[in-house]
Amino acid sequence: MSDDKPAREPIEEDARIDALEKRLAAAQQREEQRNLPKASGADANYRSGNRVLADLLGGLLGGAVIGYAVGYFTGTNPWGLLVGLFLGIVVAFRNIIRAANQRPEE
Numbered sequence: 001m002s003d004d005k006p007a008r009e010p011i012e013e014d015a016r017i018d019a020l021e022k023r024l025a026a027a028q029q030r031e032e033q034r035n036l037p038k039a040s041g042a043d044a045n046y047r048s049g050n051r052v053l054a055d056l057l058g059g060l061l062g063g064a065v066i067g068y069a070v071g072y073f074t075g076t077n078p079w080g081l082l083v084g085l086f087l088g089i090v091v092a093f094r095n096i097i098r099a100a101n102q103r104p105e106e
Contacts, residue, residue, distance in 0.1 A: 048099065055095040063088015 067084015071077035 051099055052096050055099070056092045059088040059090075059092025059095070060085065061088075063091070 063084040063086070064081065065084075067081040067087070068077070069080075070084060071080020074080060
């Protein structure tokens with residue numbers, strides 16, 4: 001029984017199939033490289049949110065400190081503090097609006 005010839009001869013590998021498999025493997029490798037995650041740093045939205053928060057807090061705290069100091073030295077303490085807070089808020093919102101109107105980096 002083992003001496004019998006098979007009904008069909010085994011088909012040899014075609015060179016086109018080998019070339020296709022190589023091209024497929026190269027394409028898969030390029031696709032994996034393309035789909036790798038980018039840098040794991042903070043994205044632009046996170047940075048802009050932090051900048052808005054820093055501008056707002058800095059304007060409030062800076063205005064309060066400067067207004068209190070001006071009010072303390074001039075003897076108009078509650079009004080100096082209120083004017084300083086108001087000017088700090090105005091400056092903070094001006095900075096936030098300027099940052100919002102800038103084009104994002106590409």
